[in-house]
Amino acid sequence: MTSTEPRVRPAASPRTKSARAIERAGAVIEIDLDAIALNWRKLSERVSHAARCAAVVKADAYGLGMDKVAPVLARAGCKTFFVASLEEGLALRALLPRAQIAVLNGLIMGTPADFAKGALLPILNDLGQVKQWQTYAARRGGTPAMLHLDTGMSRLGLSPGEIRQLAAQTAPLSGFTTSLIISHLACANEPAHPMNIEQLDRFRAALRKLPKTHASLAASSGIFLGADFHFDMVRAGAALYGINPSPGRPNPMKQVVQLKAKILQVRDVDRGESVGYGAAHRMDRPGRIATIAMGYADGWLRSSGHRGTARIAGKPAPVIGQISMDLVTLDVTGIDPEAVRPGAYADLLDERYGVDDAALAAQTIGYEILTSLGRRCGRVYRGGAT
Numbered sequence: 001m002t003s004t005e006p007r008v009r010p011a012a013s014p015r016t017k018s019a020r021a022i023e024r025a026g027a028v029i030e031i032d033l034d035a036i037a038l039n040w041r042k043l044s045e046r047v048s049h050a051a052r053c054a055a056v057v058k059a060d061a062y063g064l065g066m067d068k069v070a071p072v073l074a075r076a077g078c079k080t081f082f083v084a085s086l087e088e089g090l091a092l093r094a095l096l097p098r099a100q101i102a103v104l105n106g107l108i109m110g111t112p113a114d115f116a117k118g119a120l121l122p123i124l125n126d127l128g129q130v131k132q133w134q135t136y137a138a139r140r141g142g143t144p145a146m147l148h149l150d151t152g153m154s155r156l157g158l159s160p161g162e163i164r165q166l167a168a169q170t171a172p173l174s175g176f177t178t179s180l181i182i183s184h185l186a187c188a189n190e191p192a193h194p195m196n197i198e199q200l201d202r203f204r205a206a207l208r209k210l211p212k213t214h215a216s217l218a219a220s221s222g223i224f225l226g227a228d229f230h231f232d233m234v235r236a237g238a239a240l241y242g243i244n245p246s247p248g249r250p251n252p253m254k255q256v257v258q259l260k261a262k263i264l265q266v267r268d269v270d271r272g273e274s275v276g277y278g279a280a281h282r283m284d285r286p287g288r289i290a291t292i293a294m295g296y297a298d299g300w301l302r303s304s305g306h307r308g309t310a311r312i313a314g315k316p317a318p319v320i321g322q323i324s325m326d327l328v329t330l331d332v333t334g335i336d337p338e339a340v341r342p343g344a345y346a347d348l349l350d351e352r353y354g355v356d357d358a359a360l361a362a363q364t365i366g367y368e369i370l371t372s373l374g375r376r377c378g379r380v381y382r383g384g385a386t
């Protein structure tokens with residue numbers, strides 16, 4: 001011990017502890033909370049002539065951390081939040097005492113009292129749930145709920161037959177306040193798809209038959225189908241987190257996530273040598289391989305083997321061979337060896353190569369990339385102060 005070191009070590013603050021954990025992590029995911037707030041404001045302004053923008057924060061805010069993301073959105077001005085499960089709703093209620101919180105998966109997730117206790121709005125998905133809520137709410141002065149109509153997903157919500165049955169009742173939806181009637185588009189990411197107009201027509205027709213209240217049809221991509229799709233509220237998830245809501249056109253959203261992984265080892269390989277499991281890649285020339293601390297257990301999907309690129313010091317380093325549980329191999333032939341050192345980072349997601357690019361390489365969608373990422377990664381949040 002040198003004399004400059006304090007005799008009694010101060011207890012490590014959570015901050016320094018987490019800083020050390022970040023240094024030790026093989027991979028680090030950086031989440032820009034200001035970019036999420038900016039994306040919300042952008043969407044909000046886009047629909048502001050008629051509609052409010054709600055935030056969908058299910059699945060831990062698409063894997064990015066609901067506890068960090070939701071308060072930032074609330075401070076940006078978001079008043080309504082959608083989650084999938086009752087548990088997610090209760091966790092969100094603890095974070096946001098005053099927000100309107102709706103549970104997409106419906107009343108089946110718990111008892112009416114469970115929902116009421118958290119001041120959560122169930123989204124009633126069938127006539128049985130409507131009946132159950134009416135019975136409960138009647139005794140409590142009309143506790144509000146939302147209603148989901150299925151207009152073409154055959155997934156959740158009242159079926160066309162049930163909508164007819166409901167509309168035929170003398171006092172449909174009596175006994176409680178229906179805060180919002182929602183439906184969900186199947187093909188909103190394909191603007192020219194005929195389903196969009198079909199679902200819009202079916203939704204309008206159903207709304208005409210039911211007591212007048214607020215309505216919501218569009219999620220992220222639906223917002224970009226035009227004002228007809230906006231109704232009173234839009235429900236944005238993916239676009240908040242930087243996923244392109246208008247595929248095939250430039251992404252109007254700001255990138256939110258950066259991901260970098262440590263280089264563990266670098267080696268020269270000869271022509272004819274194989275790389276990784278199954279000897280699935282064989283070098284057709286001598287080259288250099290960098291092995292990085294990222295794998296399918298970290299959410300770098302196995303389906304992206306042989307595809308996509310990382311960047312090291314700004315230079316592209318193509319993925320070669322299969323993705324292992326904890327490792328990815330990159331071809332770094334031709335990149336300055338000074339930059340490709342064990343301990344240095346390879347960038348996997350950044351401004352230039354975003355979640356949608358990684359999704360293309362893995363033959364999936366950005367949603368799956370985000371929700372898969374990072375149980376083992378270090379996590380750094382930027383911004384979100386105001």
Ligand SMILES: *Cc1c(COP(=O)(O)O)cnc(C)c1O
Pocket residue numbers: 056058104183184218219220221235236237238239
């Ligand atoms: C997940 C979900 C959304 C959000 O969709 P994004 O495409 O992520 O914007 C909206 N509405 C419903 C019913 C959903 O299930």
